[in-house]
Amino acid sequence: MSGYKIGILAKRAGANAPTIRYYEQIGLLRRPDRQDGNQRRYSDEDVGRLTFIRRCRAFGFSIDQVRRLAALVEDRSRSCVEARDIAQAHLAEVRAKLRELRALEKSFAGFVADCDAKCAGALGPQCAVLDELSVNGSTGKR
Amino acid sequence: MSGYKIGILAKRAGANAPTIRYYEQIGLLRRPDRQDGNQRRYSDEDVGRLTFIRRCRAFGFSIDQVRRLAALVEDRSRSCVEARDIAQAHLAEVRAKLRELRALEKSFAGFVADCDAKCAGALGPQCAVLDELSVNGSTGKR
DNA sequence: TCTACAAGTTAAAGTGACTTGAGGTTCAAG
DNA sequence: CTTGAACCTCAAGTCACTTTAACTTGTAGA
Numbered sequence: 456m457s458g459y460k461i462g463i464l465a466k467r468a469g470a471n472a473p474t475i476r477y478y479e480q481i482g483l484l485r486r487p488d489r490q491d492g493n494q495r496r497y498s499d500e501d502v503g504r505l506t507f508i509r510r511c512r513a514f515g516f517s518i519d520q521v522r523r524l525a526a527l528v529e530d531r532s533r534s535c536v537e538a539r540d541i542a543q544a545h546l547a548e549v550r551a552k553l554r555e556l557r558a559l560e561k562s563f564a565g566f567v568a569d570c571d572a573k574c575a576g577a578l579g580p581q582c583a584v585l586d587e588l589s590v591n592g593s594t595g596k597r
Numbered sequence: 598m599s600g601y602k603i604g605i606l607a608k609r610a611g612a613n614a615p616t617i618r619y620y621e622q623i624g625l626l627r628r629p630d631r632q633d634g635n636q637r638r639y640s641d642e643d644v645g646r647l648t649f650i651r652r653c654r655a656f657g658f659s660i661d662q663v664r665r666l667a668a669l670v671e672d673r674s675r676s677c678v679e680a681r682d683i684a685q686a687h688l689a690e691v692r693a694k695l696r697e698l699r700a701l702e703k704s705f706a707g708f709v710a711d712c713d714a715k716c717a718g719a720l721g722p723q724c725a726v727l728d729e730l731s732v733n734g735s736t737g738k739r
Numbered sequence: 740t741c742t743a744c745a746a747g748t749t750a751a752a753g754t755g756a757c758t759t760g761a762g763g764t765t766c767a768a769g
Numbered sequence: 770c771t772t773g774a775a776c777c778t779c780a781a782g783t784c785a786c787t788t789t790a791a792c793t794t795g796t797a798g799a
Binding site for chain 2: 503506514515536538539542543545546549550552553555556557559560563564567
């Protein structure tokens, strides 16, 4: 009997078996053939599609975005430009988060350095960094 | 009658009213005084704490982490060294997140650029970029 | 062939961090 | 005094899974 069992597919594509069943349930993966004992059997094509899905998810695309991207992969009559647009929108979001996080890192690194320098061992700190986080202005909102 | 109503607090700290009630419910915000008509009344201190919480959340800290950080801000009796240790641990997390996000940004920028270059405008055929996502190797897994 | 036991099956509930909805009360302006 | 915005509580919904329970099937060793 050929084809992969769910556990193998999971390993190959970097997912858990329940996640695969979940994807099937929400219609992101097709319902596969079953062997005699009712167990799912998958093909190389399934490995490809699931790998694609997991990779997109790891990149932070929502299930809905992945659905659209996967449709693009499947249906080659549509232009690549469409995929690029989805990716580009997402890239902007990633960059925004990156900026915010860099600011946070700076604050925290400064705090740790200040602690080492100013209040080394001493009691009753003035923790300016933590204070700053409670005040409006400076750091990113939303 | 002094103090802010929930809507005002929400606006000042960058949250929604239901979120504030939710934070109260899970014990992240104290239960505020109520005025005659049973409506919550908040102080400037609450604005500070909620601002802090929202900012930490925006930076990707979990509620549990925020709980610990907030306790740190509140309790100044603890030595600066202790504060620094907690902050340092969080700094490590922030840096890890930063690394992930940077890798992500790189992959994505590459993806978008490839789309522009390889499949520029061309219809239908062989979007190499999307193909790559379905194949093991090359791009970032997890 | 028998016997473990690993890996598969389903359906339902749990998670985190909120958001939304229903249905009712209170407040502030005109 | 009435309207409508803002408040109240409690329950259920959302997203993307993960976990649990209770059961069946597949496989490898004695």
